[in-house]
Amino acid sequence: MTVVNATSIDEVVDALRRLPQARLLQGGTDVMVEINLNRAGAGDVIALRQVSELRRWYVDEESRTLHLGAGVPYAELERSPLCNLLPALAEAARTVGSPQIRAAGSLGGNLGTCSPAGDGLPVLSAYDAMVHLRNADGSRQMSIHDFMVGVKRNASAADELITGISMQLTRGFQGYAKVGTRNAMVISVASACLVHDSERGSIRVAFGAVAPTIVRARNAEAWLAENVELVGAIDVSGRLAREFGERAATECTPIDDHRSTAAYRRHAVSVLAERLLLRAATPNTTGNRAS
Numbered sequence: 001m002t003v004v005n006a007t008s009i010d011e012v013v014d015a016l017r018r019l020p021q022a023r024l025l026q027g028g029t030d031v032m033v034e035i036n037l038n039r040a041g042a043g044d045v046i047a048l049r050q051v052s053e054l055r056r057w058y059v060d061e062e063s064r065t066l067h068l069g070a071g072v073p074y075a076e077l078e079r080s081p082l083c084n085l086l087p088a089l090a091e092a093a094r095t096v097g098s099p100q101i102r103a104a105g106s107l108g109g110n111l112g113t114c115s116p117a118g119d120g121l122p123v124l125s126a127y128d129a130m131v132h133l134r135n136a137d138g139s140r141q142m143s144i145h146d147f148m149v150g151v152k153r154n155a156s157a158a159d160e161l162i163t164g165i166s167m168q169l170t171r172g173f174q175g176y177a178k179v180g181t182r183n184a185m186v187i188s189v190a191s192a193c194l195v196h197d198s199e200r201g202s203i204r205v206a207f208g209a210v211a212p213t214i215v216r217a218r219n220a221e222a223w224l225a226e227n228v229e230l231v232g233a234i235d236v237s238g239r240l241a242r243e244f245g246e247r248a249a250t251e252c253t254p255i256d257d258h259r260s261t262a263a264y265r266r267h268a269v270s271v272l273a274e275r276l277l278l279r280a281a282t283p284n285t286t287g288n289r290a291s
């Protein structure tokens with residue numbers, strides 16, 4: 001067993017070329033569970049903790065694009081200044097595990113595991129984020145929608161490192177909500193993220209834990225755009241919000257499992273989407289307006 005304590009992205013990529021079967025370890029909050037449950041052998045490991053490049057973030061002011069290193073921990077996402085730029089991601093980060101898990105866990109690890117219940121993933125879908133990958137041959141980027149291909153499956157190659165995620169910053173409400181079997185330390189039974197781009201006039205809504213991978217409710221989004229003026233502040237009635245939630249829920253394909261039933265999950269996302277839309281239309285939800 002070889003353990004590589006990489007200190008740069010170049011070192012990681014070089015180690016991946018030599019050891020393509022090695023396991024990448026960022027916060028270890030998924031990897032260690034797998035090892036402790038004997039679902040994964042203790043093979044070669046490339047530790048990312050000391051790769052400071054993976055923990056950086058910056059905004060390209062010209063394109064208003066935020067670039068986030070794959071190793072930025074949830075604890076940083078939930079605090080200022082990132083929480084003001086990406087309020088929905090901050091809300092999702094605050095729901096992940098406990099403070100200890102949030103200090104170690106990262107979006108790179110959430111993407112690496114690619115569970116349909118991963119709390120960061122509906123947010124990245126609603127942001128239309130790009131995933132940045134690198135191996136010894138070079139870099140590439142792909143849409144989050146192409147990256148997530150199934151239950152715990154993503155489109156990265158064995159020798160690729162997720163270096164980061166980028167997303168266009170928007171102005172307007174954005175929010176995340178999750179239903180679980182209790183209020184904290186819980187994996188989602190159903191989750192939803194809604195982003196209002198008040199400049200371009202769109203609302204994007206994505207759901208977690210209600211299909212093999214994250215669902216974008218594109219038909220409901222299109223229906224809403226036909227029925228509501230989405231540039232600037234929005235105005236929706238309770239009835240319209242309910243219909244939006246019901247339409248969005250029909251785009252999910254949930255299953256019965258040990259956490260919940262398909263029927264409850266469908267009901268839950270319908271209510272979550274309805275409430276998020278009503279929050280988007282409420283002028284005093286200032287804490288959730290991206291700045």
Ligand SMILES: Cc1cc2nc3c(=O)[nH]c(=O)nc-3n(C[C@H](O)[C@H](O)[C@H](O)COP(=O)(O)OP(=O)(O)OC[C@H]3O[C@@H](n4cnc5c(N)ncnc54)[C@H](O)[C@@H]3O)c2cc1C
Nearest residue numbers: 024026027028029030031096097106109110112118119162
């Ligand atoms: C008690 C507990 C509670 C939890 N609660 C939640 C919760 O509420 N919501 C939630 O979404 N998750 C939860 N999790 C799961 C976990 O914390 C998250 O999925 C987290 O995002 C994983 O990040 P990490 O950095 O620890 O990943 P790691 O465990 O280090 O890695 C996870 C996977 O991603 C791969 N990987 C890591 N970094 C990269 C990279 N840069 N490039 C390519 N592959 C990479 C690894 O090889 C591995 O396959 C919980 C876990 C525990 C133990």
